[in-house]
Amino acid sequence: MVAAAESSIGLRFEKVDKRYGAVYALRNLTLAIAPGECVALAGRNGSGKTTLLRIASCLTRPTRGTLSFSGVTENQNPRAGFVAHATMVYDELTAKENLVFFAKLLGVANRQQRVDNLLREVGLGERKDSLVRTFSRGMRQRVAIARALLADPSLLLFDEPATGLDPEATLWLTGHLAKLRDSGCTILMSLHGESEVARLATRAVRLDAGSVVADTRSGATFQSVFSFAGG
């Protein structure tokens, strides 16, 4: 079910500030992510991880500075698959109706089959015709992950993707992300502490007060990036 990314997308944040009133969520942040990298973002609450992901998804504009993409071909959909804090799915629709609706908007081919396969993969094959409002937090998160994967995006943004997932679902997610990473998909994910999902990362970046304070590609030093009080 994992399609090889047509061509991977790279991102470059250049001197990015994001201000909400007088408060800086990001301050003079410069970060380049190469195509095909799998980057884990670490940092305390309020360090700017979510804001960085929302800017990367183009949902939020930076107050100052620029975000540029590389490797986006003319026929490629540069839009990211995004799993945010909120599930971004409709409670009043069934799991299948939600995914078919988003698949239509994204122009996914063979959408009924694609949706059925994805729902089966995330473990919701039996409950595909149930309204999302009847689901637990973990089940909603599974629908959210399936929604983000619908169009086989070349850029995936995850804001604490394992939130609410049980060990079985976390294992599936880790395996699926590993396949996506190996197929060349660029992945940027914010995580709290070192976890199963964090082990997929090829690079770890730690934010503090909206700036990059640690950046490593060495697996041996990942622990130092994730080890901080709070989380």
Place this chain on the structure above:
Amino acid sequence: MGLLSNAAALLGKEVRTEFHSRELLSTTIVFVLIVVVLFSFTFDPTTNESHRFGPGLLWLAFLFAASLMLQSCFLREQANDTLSALRLAVSDPFAIFLAKIGANTLFLLMTELLMLPVFAALFNVSFRGRLPGILLTFFLGSLGISVAGTALAAISAQARMRELLLPLLLLPLLAPILVASTEVTVSLMAPEPFMQWKGIGFLAVFDVVFLTALWLFGEYLLEE
């Protein structure tokens, strides 16, 4: 996927969501029914009085109902941040507005058509032979309310005091629609009914101007 196919998919979602939850239509219909019934008690609904006051009262009831309906059209999208998912999925953000306008117009028209026989019975008015004109007025009036109202709903959804802000912005902006729709309906309900094309033209121009403005600047209304 093009603008119109995106808008059609979004409109289908709006309708499906409403028929699953049945929140908007049922509340609006009950609200308009209460307002029309209460208005009918305020004066003796002889035919003459009905012709003079009826259309104004009817459009006022529709306007209040629309402000209820419009309030939730973007607030619904905030519950699970589905607006962000839509912005990521559509190729042109105007599709989101087109679908919201389509759904609001459809729900408002359904309410109006359901209220028409109730109004006719309570206010002793006959619409026989005037239905095409009434339907055209209802459509253009509802479209105008929906276009301007959807734009304001998008603005107010991001503000504090949003529940108060929308009616405060909506009612003055929609005054021209209210006046024009009422005048056309009065002329259609006269003993010798006639179509007031000037009013119809005004409604059509209002709709086109606001729709064009939304097409040009709507994207900025959805940004964070």
